[in-house]
Amino acid sequence: MEYVDLLTLQSAIKDGLTELFPESVWVKAEIAAVQVRMNGHCYLDLVQSEDGRQLAKVKAVIWKSKFPLLRAFFKDATGKDLEVGQQILVQAEVNYSELYGLSLVIDDINPEFTLGDAELKKQQTIKMLQDEGMMDLQQKLELAAIPYRLAVISAPDAAGFGDFKRHLTENQYGFYFEVDLFPATMQGEKAPESIADALGAVEAAGGYDAVLILRGGGSNLDLACFDDYGLALAIAQCPIPVFTAIGHDRDYHVADMVAYRFVKTPTALADEFISMYMDEDERVGNLGARLARAFAAKIQQRLSALEELDRRIKAADPRAVLRRGYTLAVDSNGRVIKSAAAVHKGDSVSIMLSDGTLTAKIEKVTI
Structure with missing residues (x-):
């Protein structure tokens, strides 16, 4: 019986891979795990999945000599650090060790790919919601004429929430609002589920005129959680009008699209509600003026009739x-x-x- 020892087999695999991939290759994968060690090296688990099932997996490393530069380059372009769930395109050397097996040594990264993948997922989410008839459900809801009881979903320490509440409650007109905070994680992979859970808590509490989702801005990838299908579905199906103000000036997220109304910033949203009160105050004032005029006209009409009757009575007096x-x-x-x-x-x-x-x-x- 012919056989080879393990080292010979491993060495043959290594030689074959070296011959097959003599230079670095660009590899597309999803980050399944990422860890920066004390020694400065960054270790990643990269996977390829389909329908929730992993098809391939490999270890990868960015040596400390390159990691600070690549990290800063990626973060500057995307606004985010390397995180679990991101689709990345990396240039890597294919490495094979007789002891540790296959791994990739990352030399470069293309942040534009990550941004493009996020946009592709966003468009797919929009298409799904459109096909399911979810895009305009919120628009069919009726907002109270004076929505004073407001449920706010935000991080408790978020500057955006503080700005909103201060601007709303300290308005110069003395309009009163009741504001209750439902805390949620507003960034990262846990954010969509956390915000959706908060929406459920608001609905269970009952009695609110509107739900306000607030965040004080961030990078494109920081705000990518607001393109999540599950979160968008929760907003669309909420029986209470949902307003979004997540602090972005240019981008329009899926959460904004399905919401009852979206405003760029929390402060602008506070102005929106103050404006609603002002409009209603003006409407009531105009109604009061119209009623006063109507009563005055009716009284004058009655007085004229009485005067005519008095004239007739006097004329008929013997x-x-x-x-x-x-x-x-x-x-x-x-x-x-x-x-x-x-x-x-x-x-x-x-x-x-x-x-x-x-x-x-x-x-x-x-x-």
């Missing part, structure tokens, strides 16, 4: 007729004499004038 030179004759029973045939010779009658009454006896009746 004393007014007498003052115009007419007289009024009544018989002995006080009945008005309307016809000569109603009296006879010898009857006593009273003749009323404007300034007194005459008593007379009928001497003759001529018809």
Whole structure:
């Protein structure tokens, strides 16, 4: 039986790999683990997955002689450090050790690839939400005319939350708002689930007019959690209007797209709610003015009617007729004499004038 010893086999593999990959190659992979050791070296586990199943895995290292430069280069371009879950494109030497097996020694990294991969995932998420009819669910909700009870989802120590609350509660008009904080992780791979859990807590608490998701800005990759499908779905399906203000000036994240409304910064969102109060205050003021005018017009109309009625009553008053030179004759029973045939010779009658009454006896009746 022919055989080879282990070292010979390992050496043959090493020689074969060296011949196959004599120079560095560009490798696309996902970071499954990353650790910076005390000695300054950075060790990574790189994987390739499909449908949640790992298809390939390899160890990689960035030696301390290059790690500070590559780290700074990547962070400057993406705004983030090397983190689990990132898709990266690295230039690496294929290394094989008879003792430790296959590994990659990273010499360079392309941050543009990582940014591009994030954008691709974002577009895929948007397509899924569109296909599921989730993009405009929030727009079908009705916001209270005066949304004063607000649930804020943010990190407790976030500057954005502090700025928002101060700007809102110290408004110059004295408008009152009730603001409750629901703490959440606002960055990194745990952020989407944490924010979604906070949304669930708000819904369970009940009684809120609006939910506000606040963050004080960050780099593109810092804010990549707001492109997460699960978080976007939670926002879309929330039965309370959700406002987002995550501090970005240029980018438009999926969370913004599915929200009831998005504003660039927490302070701008505070202004938005103050403006709602001002609009309602003006509307109520205008309504009060219209009611006052309507009541004044109605009262004037009634006064005019009363004046006309008074005029008619006065015009119909017998004393007014007498003052115009007419007289009024009544018989002995006080009945008005309307016809000569109603009296006879010898009857006593009273003749009323404007300034007194005459008593007379009928001497003759001529018809």
